[in-house]
Every structure is written in structure tokens, then in C-alpha cells.
Amino acid sequence: MKKFFSCLSAILVCMSALAQDAVSGDGDAADMSLEDAAAAGDAVAQYNLGYQYYSDGDAAEAVRWWTLAGEQGLDAAQSLLGQCYAAGIGVKTDLAQAARWYDLAAAQGDPVAQYRLGEMCEKGNGVERDIARAVTLYKASAEQECAGGLNNLGRCCQHGLGVERDLKRAVELYSAAAEQGLAAAQFNLGVCYENGIGVEADAKQAAHFYHEAAVQDHELAQYNLGSCYQDGVGVDKDMAQAAYWYERAAKQGEPSAQRAYAYCLMHGEGVAQDREMAVLWYQEAAKQGDLPAMFNLGVCYDEGLGVTVDPAIAVQWYTRAAEAGDAAAQYNLAWCYDNGRGVKRDFHAALTWYQLAARNGNEKAQSWLQRNGYSW
Numbered sequence: 031m032k033k034f035f036s037c038l039s040a041i042l043v044c045m046s047a048l049a050q051d052a053v054s055g056d057g058d059a060a061d062m063s064l065e066d067a068a069a070a071g072d073a074v075a076q077y078n079l080g081y082q083y084y085s086d087g088d089a090a091e092a093v094r095w096w097t098l099a100g101e102q103g104l105d106a107a108q109s110l111l112g113q114c115y116a117a118g119i120g121v122k123t124d125l126a127q128a129a130r131w132y133d134l135a136a137a138q139g140d141p142v143a144q145y146r147l148g149e150m151c152e153k154g155n156g157v158e159r160d161i162a163r164a165v166t167l168y169k170a171s172a173e174q175e176c177a178g179g180l181n182n183l184g185r186c187c188q189h190g191l192g193v194e195r196d197l198k199r200a201v202e203l204y205s206a207a208a209e210q211g212l213a214a215a216q217f218n219l220g221v222c223y224e225n226g227i228g229v230e231a232d233a234k235q236a237a238h239f240y241h242e243a244a245v246q247d248h249e250l251a252q253y254n255l256g257s258c259y260q261d262g263v264g265v266d267k268d269m270a271q272a273a274y275w276y277e278r279a280a281k282q283g284e285p286s287a288q289r290a291y292a293y294c295l296m297h298g299e300g301v302a303q304d305r306e307m308a309v310l311w312y313q314e315a316a317k318q319g320d321l322p323a324m325f326n327l328g329v330c331y332d333e334g335l336g337v338t339v340d341p342a343i344a345v346q347w348y349t350r351a352a353e354a355g356d357a358a359a360q361y362n363l364a365w366c367y368d369n370g371r372g373v374k375r376d377f378h379a380a381l382t383w384y385q386l387a388a389r390n391g392n393e394k395a396q397s398w399l400q401r402n403g404y405s406w
Contacts, residue, residue: 062075064078064079064082065079068095068098071098071102073098073099073102073103073104073107074099074104076095076096076098076099076102076104076107077095077096077099077104077106077107079095080092080093080094080095080096080099080107080110083095084120089114089119089120090120090121091120092120093111093114093119093120093121096110096111096114097111100131100134103134103138105134105135105138105139105140105143106135106140108131108132108134108135108138108140108143109131109132109135109140109142109143109146111127111128111131112128112129112130112131112132112135112143112146112147113128113146114128115127115128115131116128116146116150116156124156125150125155125156126156126157127156128150128156129147129150129155129156129157131143132146132147132150133147136167136170139170139174141170141171141174141175141176141178141179142171142176142178144167144168144170144171144176144179145167145168145171145172145176145178145179145182146178147167148163148164148165148166148167148168148171148179148182149164149182151163151164151167152164152182152191161191161192162192164186164192165183165186165191165192165193167179168182168183168186169183171183172203175206175210177206177207177210177211177212177215178207178212180203180204180206180207180210180212180215181203181204181207181212181214181215181218183203184199184200184201184202184203184204184207184215184218185200185218187199187200187203188200188218188222188227188228197222197227197228198228198229199228200222200227200228201219201222201227201228201229204218204219204222205219208239208242211242211246213242213243213246213247213248213251214243214248216239216240216242216243216246216248216251217239217240217243217248217250217251217254219239220235220236220237220238220239220240220243220251220254221236221254223235223236223239224236224254224263224264232264233258233263233264234264234265235264236258236263236264237255237258237263237264237265238264239251240254240255240258241255244275244278247278247282249278249279249282249283249284249287250279250284252275252276252278252279252282252284252287253275253276253279253284253286253287253290255275256271256272256273256274256275256276256279256287256290257272257290259271259272259275260272260290268300269294269299269300270300270301271300272290272294272299272300273291273294273299273300273301274300275287276290276291276294277291277301279291280311280314283314283318285314285315285318285319285320285323286315286320288311288312288314288315288318288320288323289311289312289315289320289322289323289326291311292307292308292309292310292311292312292315292323292326293308293326295307295308295311296308296326296330296335296336305330305335305336306336306337307336308330308335308336309327309330309335309336309337312326312327312330313327316347316350319354321351321354321355321356321359322351322356322358324347324348324350324351324354324356324359325347325348325351325356325358325359325362327347328344328345328346328347328348328351328359328362329344329362330344331343331344331347332344332362332371332372340372341366341371341372341373342372342373343372344366344371344372345363345366345371345372345373347359348362348363348366349363352383352386352387355390357386357387357390357391357392357395358387358392360383360384360386360387360390360392360395361383361384361387361392361394361395363383364379364380364381364382364383364384364387364395364398365380367379367380367383368380368384381404384398384399384404384406385399385404385405385406388406389406
């Protein structure tokens with residue numbers, strides 16, 4: 031099942047170019063070395079010196095110079111300081127400080143600061159949650175054709191978040207951001223084309239946009255692209271490609287991709303069979319709460335797939351998944367209680383789990399209950 035619906039270096043490059051332009055226009059500063067101009071209090075020189083330190087790997091010193099520039103009102107420095115405090119770059123993470131610096135830059139019209147502050151307002155990170163203000167900031171950023179603002183405003187239009195729901199407008203905004211190469215927007219556009227959201231469904235277009243985002247390491251796009259190749263949706267079915275994209279997303283920590291890649295390894299589909307490695311990937315996904323992965327781990331220990339047979343551990347995994355609502359795990363757990371496998375035989379517990387599984391649509395559980403004269 032595909033996942034639906036989201037950098038400092040890129041921002042630094044963009045803002046550094048702006049700052050360098052500003053330096054070239056200042057005759058006095060241009061006659062001085064960068065260090066001397068910064069020490070003399072030139073804000074743009076301070077900004078550029080900070081960028082130089084950042085490029086050399088000294089983020090703390092970069093933040094020191096950006097702070098001096100930001101305190102003089104340079105919006106480019108203020109915006110970067112917001113990102114530094116938000117991500118803990120050169121300083122300890124401090125969302126309140128991040129919001130303060132973003133707010134200063136946003137007030138001067140910085141489009142990156144506007145959409146990033148909007149995200150903080152939307153989520154209530156570092157500031158009080160305020161959807162209306164978030165939308166206002168996204169609009170201000172989008173009006174300047176900032177890809178992040180366009181994408182976030184598109185998401186608001188899609189879901190009716192602080193604005194009237196408008197799917198067609200959402201697609202227009204995603205498209206504008208996607209044309210600028212924003213991976214999150216390309217992914218969102220792929221979802222729209224796959225599901226006919228605000229646009230006529232087009233599997234080939236969906237796969238195309240997933241690919242555009244996937245090559246930029248957008249993990250959900252990689253997972254969805256893997257699913258496209260596995261199911262032959264918008265592309266020719268190709269399990270080798272499916273396994274390739276699942277693996278890339280799995281290595282980024284995407285649990286659905288970890289489980290999907292584990293399946294490929296377990297069955298040797300698109301990749302050499304390696305059941306031991308499959309179990310490790312199922313475990314990674316299970317750690318993040320992926321229910322099918324928990325169920326599959328139960329099966330692995332139940333049947334000795336990649337691990338030594340251990341019915342007791344199988345029951346532990348079935349129980350975790352069953353308690354979280356996985357119908358297949360509920361049925362298997364019921365069977366274990368019914369037959370005393372990995373757990374003391376307990377018909378009452380077995381019946382309870384059979385009925386839960388049946389109510390959740392498990393046909394095996396429904397059949398068992400019908401055969402034995404029980405309802406659910």
C-alpha cells in the first residue's frame with residue numbers, strides 16, 4: 031500500500047548569492063577584506079563570512095557571525111538563524127529562538143522564513159498553534175513564487191486547512207512548486223495524479239512525478255515508486271526496480287519500505303533471496319510500529335524463516351500486532367491459543383481473538399467461527 035502526503039545547504043547557496051550581490055554594490059566594503067569588513071560591522075560581510083565558516087565545517091562560528099548580521103536586521107542571516115535553531119546546527123535546538131528569527135526575517139518579506147514560520151504556526155512548534163497565521167504566511171511566501179510556500183499552500187487547499195478546500199487550486203500550486211524541483215511538491219503531485227485528486231487520474235504521470243522526487247531521495251516517493259514497479263502501475267512491472275527503490279527508502283528509515291524490501295529479500299523477488307537479512311528489515315520496520323512487519327516476524331519465528339523456529343517469540347509478535355488491530359495477527363494468535371503453540375492452550379482467549387479477527391474482516395476467522403457455531 032502506498033503512502034500518501036511533506037535544506038539548509040540549498041538555502042545557503044541561494045542566500046549567499048544575494049548577499050554577494052549586496053557586497054559588490056558596497057564600494058567601501060569591497061575595498062576591505064571580508065574579515066576586516068565583518069569586524070568593522072558590515073552586516074553583509076558578516077553574513078558572507080558566516081557562510082565561509084559554514085562551508086569550512088565550523089557551524090558554531092558561522093552562527094556567531096550570522097547572529098551579528100541578524101541583529102543588524104539582515105533578513106538572509108535571520109532566516110538562516112531560524113533554520114540553525116530549528117535543526118540544531120551550530121547551536122542547541124531551540125524552537126522558540128527559531129521562531130523569533132524566522133519572524134524577524136518574515137516581517138521583512140523573506141519567503142523562506144515565511145513558509146518555515148508558517149510550518150511552526152501550523153504545528154505549534156516554538157509558537158502557539160495558529161492555522162490562520164500559517165496560511166497567511168504560506169500565501170505571502172507563495173506570492174513570491176517560493177517553492178516551499180507554494181507547496182504548503184497547496185496542501186492547505188487540498189485538505190481545507192485554514193482555507194476553503196480547492197483541489198484544482200492545490201494541483202496548480204503543487205505544479206508550480208514541482209517545476210522548481212521541490213521533491214515534496216513532486217511527491218504530492220504524484221499522489222494527486224495517482225488518485226485523481228484535483229486532476230484526472232493518470233498513472234504514468236503519477237509514476238513520473240514519484241520518480242522526479244525519488245531521485246532527490248524523497249523516501250515516500252521512493253516507496254510509492256517501488257510500489258508502482260511492483261504492481262505495474264504507470265510503468266512496466268519490474269521487481270528489480272521495485273526492490274531497488276524499496277531498499278533506498280528503507281535505508282532512509284521509511285518503515286513501509288523496510289517491510290516491502292524485507293518481503294523482496296524473503297521471497298527472492300527482484301533481489302537475491304536472503305531470509306536472514308529479511309528478518310532484520312522486518313525488525314527495523316516493527317520497531318517503528320509497522321503492524322504487517324510485526325505479523326511477518328511472527329510468521330518467521332513460527333515457521334523458521336531466517337531464524338530458528340521459536341513459537342513463543344512468534345506469539346509475542348502476533349500479540350503485539352493483534353493488540354494494535356492487525357486482523358491476520360489476531361487470527362494467528364487465536365490459532366496459537368487454540369492449539370497451545372508457543373502459549374498455554376486457552377480456548378476462551380482463542381475464541382476472543384477469533385471473533386476480533388472476524389469482525390476485522392479476516393475470512394479464516396469467520397470460517398472457523400461458522401464451522402464451530404459461533405457468531406462474531
